[in-house]
Amino acid sequence: MSAVNVDAVSPAPVAGAGGPHRIDAIPLRHPGRWTAAIVLIIVVVLFLYGAATNPAYSWDYYAKYIFDQRISKAATVTLELTVLSMILAILVGVLMAVMRLSPNAVLRGVSWTYLWIFRGTPVYVQLVLWGLFATIYKSIRVGIPFGPTFFTITSADAISVFWLAVIGLGLNEAAYMAEIVRAGIISVNHGQIEAATALGLTWWQTMRHITLPQAMRIIIPPTGNEVISMLKTTSLVTAVPFTMDLYTRSRDISAETFTPIPLLLVASTWYLAFTSVLMVGQYFLEKHFAKGLRRAGAHG
Amino acid sequence: MTTDPTQGQAGDAAAGGAGARVPDMVLAEDVWKNYGSLDVLKGISLRVGRGEVLCLIGPSGSGKSTFLRCINHLEKVNAGRLWVDGELIGYRERGGALHEMPPKDAARQRRNIGMVFQQFNLFPHMTVLDNITCAPVLTAGAKKPQAQQRARELLDRVGLADKASAYPEQLSGGQQQRVAIARALALSPKLMLFDEPTSALDPELVGEVLDVMRDLADAGMTMVVVTHEMGFAREVADTVAFMDGGVVVEMGAPGDVIGNPQHGRTRAFLSKVL
Numbered sequence: 003m004s005a006v007n008v009d010a011v012s013p014a015p016v017a018g019a020g021g022p023h024r025i026d027a028i029p030l031r032h033p034g035r036w037t038a039a040i041v042l043i044i045v046v047v048l049f050l051y052g053a054a055t056n057p058a059y060s061w062d063y064y065a066k067y068i069f070d071q072r073i074s075k076a077a078t079v080t081l082e083l084t085v086l087s088m089i090l091a092i093l094v095g096v097l098m099a100v101m102r103l104s105p106n107a108v109l110r111g112v113s114w115t116y117l118w119i120f121r122g123t124p125v126y127v128q129l130v131l132w133g134l135f136a137t138i139y140k141s142i143r144v145g146i147p148f149g150p151t152f153f154t155i156t157s158a159d160a161i162s163v164f165w166l167a168v169i170g171l172g173l174n175e176a177a178y179m180a181e182i183v184r185a186g187i188i189s190v191n192h193g194q195i196e197a198a199t200a201l202g203l204t205w206w207q208t209m210r211h212i213t214l215p216q217a218m219r220i221i222i223p224p225t226g227n228e229v230i231s232m233l234k235t236t237s238l239v240t241a242v243p244f245t246m247d248l249y250t251r252s253r254d255i256s257a258e259t260f261t262p263i264p265l266l267l268v269a270s271t272w273y274l275a276f277t278s279v280l281m282v283g284q285y286f287l288e289k290h291f292a293k294g295l296r297r298a299g300a301h302g
Numbered sequence: 303m304t305t306d307p308t309q310g311q312a313g314d315a316a317a318g319g320a321g322a323r324v325p326d327m328v329l330a331e332d333v334w335k336n337y338g339s340l341d342v343l344k345g346i347s348l349r350v351g352r353g354e355v356l357c358l359i360g361p362s363g364s365g366k367s368t369f370l371r372c373i374n375h376l377e378k379v380n381a382g383r384l385w386v387d388g389e390l391i392g393y394r395e396r397g398g399a400l401h402e403m404p405p406k407d408a409a410r411q412r413r414n415i416g417m418v419f420q421q422f423n424l425f426p427h428m429t430v431l432d433n434i435t436c437a438p439v440l441t442a443g444a445k446k447p448q449a450q451q452r453a454r455e456l457l458d459r460v461g462l463a464d465k466a467s468a469y470p471e472q473l474s475g476g477q478q479q480r481v482a483i484a485r486a487l488a489l490s491p492k493l494m495l496f497d498e499p500t501s502a503l504d505p506e507l508v509g510e511v512l513d514v515m516r517d518l519a520d521a522g523m524t525m526v527v528v529t530h531e532m533g534f535a536r537e538v539a540d541t542v543a544f545m546d547g548g549v550v551v552e553m554g555a556p557g558d559v560i561g562n563p564q565h566g567r568t569r570a571f572l573s574k575v576l
Contacts (some may be wrong), residue, residue, distance in 0.1 A: 051378055100362050110448040191423075193419060193421050193423065194423060195422040196376060196419070196423065197417075197419060197423035197424075197425070198425075199373055199376060199409075199412065200376060200412055200415075200416075200419075201413075201436070201437035201441070201485070201486075202409045202410065202412040202413035202489065203409065203413070203440060203441060204405060204406060204409050204436065204441075207406060207441070211436065211440065212425055216425075283339075291427075293427050294426050294427045294428065294429070294469035294471055295469065
């Protein structure tokens with residue numbers, strides 16, 4: 003397309019007195035990039051126009067429900083589910099990772115089996131099974147095995163569906179967290195552990211002050227992913243069945259108002275808002291644990 | 303629970319041999335180490351007196367680093383005995399049987415033995431000052447202000463007083479190794495182990511690290527140094543041991559071992575490195 007002949011337009015100047023001649027060439031044109039950009043802008047504008055004018059989106063309903071109290075309450079519940087199940091997942095995950103790295107074959111085997119089962123079956127199926135917990139174990143008996151019973155409680159009374167949802171989500175996620183934590187721990191240079199050992203630090207002191215802080219650099223980015231993923235996976239707790247979360251609540255409301263589309267958009271907006279906040283949090287965490295390392299910036 | 307007042311006495315007697323009053327700082331008796339079917343150490347026996355400097359030289363794979371790592375129980379000895387300052391390393395002798403030492407006691411032993419690594423192994427997520435105060439605060443129960451005071455003195459001693467708040471990443475290799483020496487000294491060890499401390503350094507940075515080590519030796523520190531720096535060994539060492547194939551081939555004053563080697567293998571090695 004560009005028919006400019008550089009040689010003809012600006013003949014290469016002979017180096018004269020007073021330093022080099024700056025090259026004054028005509029920049030290469032990029033017609034392909036411009037075409038692609040224009041086409042995409044047109045598509046996006048058409049879509050936005052369509053979305054704004056299409057009555058199926060019912061933006062009036064969207065505006066009515068976006069800050070509805072039931073919705074914001076459900077959003078809080080979703081956030082609680084996310085935070086609590088991630089705490090459980092990280093605790094169990096660290097435990098499983100450490101067990102997996104243990105010299106004890108039984109601990110390694112248990113950790114491997116846990117991973118195999120919880121990572122190998124769908125979380126939806128696991129949540130349905132947790133919902134049937136009270137059917138499988140009708141009562142919880144506290145006592146000595148084959149010996150006396152101190153007290154008995156009915157499962158259905160002891161554990162609410164909310165906590166079953168937290169346990170179901172958390173134990174499933176723990177399998178993934180275990181692998182992330184394990185990858186972080188084994189990424190730390192063995193020389194670090196040797197140096198700490200030679201200084202007389204115990205195994206736990208080495209783990210706490212030397213290994214884990216350095217492993218965090220590897221652990222945090224994928225954990226950020228997992229938190230965001232968990233936020234969205236909470237929409238499956240309807241399988242337990244727990245119905246107070248953001249997605250299920252939106253569906254329930256739309257079942258009364260017959261406006262599923264604006265309510266799905268309302269739920270999506272809340273999920274997106276939470277995800278954005280989490281991304282900001284992850285940025286600062288990563289910056290903190292990059293202390294003293296290349297590309298840290300803060301201490302350059 | 304395991305403190306036995308007579309134990310140190312028994313250790314001393316065993317370590318020093320008949321008639322010894324003050325035990326050697328390091329005493330190795332027929333030390334063997336194997337990885338599977340591969341014997342890396344085949345009966346090392348030697349002693350390092352208080353305030354003495356022993357340089358271990360030899361080709362790579364000769365077992366010199368492995369032996370150094372046995373001294374602070376980073377490697378478990380398979381046969382023979384190793385004592386540091388009269389205390390049996392890694393095991394406890396009770397009722398005629400050897401018991402493996404609990405990790406806590408092994409850690410306590412290591413606090414008396416400073417170690418400097420080829421790759422420095424500074425903690426990259428801590429400042430220079432925190433690298434040095436880390437062990438005293440965590441393991442020796444030192445108070446933070448006192449530990450920092452001592453760390454600054456040590457940094458001054460290795461010529462890096464102005465680098466206290468730097469991160470290891472911001473230092474040159476030579477500076478990092480000097481920090482590593484200061485870190486090892488922070489626990490006031492009786493014995494310092496150096497595992498090829500200058501091998502990972504650019505040639506122009508070797509001198510500054512050797513200077514610090516020389517000062518340390520002059521101040522009376524007992525040192526075991528695995529090195530390829532023959533000039534340093536000749537000048538600073540009281541004893542040089544040439545190792546090859548897991549045994550000490552030749553050991554003696556540096557003037558003899560390096561200057562006038564008796565063994566063919568020693569001569570062959572020295573002709574390549576000198």
